[in-house]
Amino acid sequence: EEQLVESGGxxxxxxxxxxxxxxxxxxxxxxxxxxxxxxxxGKGLEWVSSIIESGRTVSYADSVEGRFTISRDNxxxxxxxxMNTLGVEDTAIYYCVRAKSGDLDYYFDLWGRGTLVTVSx
Amino acid sequence: SYALTQAPSVSVAxxxxxxITCGGINIGGKSxxxxxxxxxxxxxxxxxxxSDRPSGIPERFSGSNSGNTAALTxxxxxAGDEADYYCQVWDSNNPRVVFGGGTKLTVL
Numbered sequence: 051e052e053q054l055v056e057s058g059g060x061x062x063x064x065x066x067x068x069x070x071x072x073x074x075x076x077x078x079x080x081x082x083x084x085x086x087x088x089x090x091x092g093k094g095l096e097w098v099s100s101i102i103e104s105g106r107t108v109s110y111a112d113s114v115e116g117r118f119t120i121s122r123d124n125x126x127x128x129x130x131x132x133m134n135t136l137g138v139e140d141t142a143i144y145y146c147v148r149a150k151s152g153d154l155d156y157y158f159d160l161w162g163r164g165t166l167v168t169v170s171x
Numbered sequence: 172s173y174a175l176t177q178a179p180s181v182s183v184a185x186x187x188x189x190x191i192t193c194g195g196i197n198i199g200g201k202s203x204x205x206x207x208x209x210x211x212x213x214x215x216x217x218x219x220x221x222s223d224r225p226s227g228i229p230e231r232f233s234g235s236n237s238g239n240t241a242a243l244t245x246x247x248x249x250a251g252d253e254a255d256y257y258c259q260v261w262d263s264n265n266p267r268v269v270f271g272g273g274t275k276l277t278v279l
Binding site for chain 2: 162
């Protein structure tokens with residue numbers, strides 16, 4: 051069964067850091083572009099970051115640029131999100147997501163269950 | 172940056188048809204993907220590339236896209252369809268993922 055399992059969430063003070071991890075299984079991880087998508091409590095979905103198969107190209111939403119770093123280790127089958135200088139606005143469930151190629155672009159065909167990050171004093 | 176507009180809520184009686192729309196400038200020129208998110212669960216893709224269904228998604232779910240509006244249509248609505256639905260596209264001018272604000276489908 052194809053699966054994504056996130057870990058690393060928790061409670062952190064404003065200005066603090068957290069490192070999220072995503073462990074894929076059931077598919078060849080190195081063949082897919084991967085994403086982090088977050089959802090603040092009671093709010094909609096927000097794209098956070100993406101990384102291509104090789105890891106050489108990454109992208110970030112403006113809201114996290116300069117504070118978050120996405121990375122992957124294909125040998126270890128893992129995806130990461132290093133989050134620094136966290137603010138209360140970063141409080142959200144963070145989903146690890148697999149992108150699949152469609153006709154024109156990508157869509158998200160596999161989602162993890164998410165890990166909750168709470169930023170609070 | 173590109174923006175998608177969805178109505179906050181749609182209500183429909185069981186057995187009826189629900190139409191959830193997603194507005195965007197010339198969205199007909201983009202591929203639109205739709206996600207269902209049941210309470211407490213992660214999103215699941217129900218329609219991709221405007222009108223294709225992943226395996227396991229009932230034929231009751233269909234999509235269309237033209238002009239400035241894309242739509243997800245759910246026929247013969249069931250109680251289990253009650254969820255939030257999000258549309259999603261790529262902003263090709265600024266390679267970023269864009270989500271609509273979501274529509275809460277209530278089955279009366």
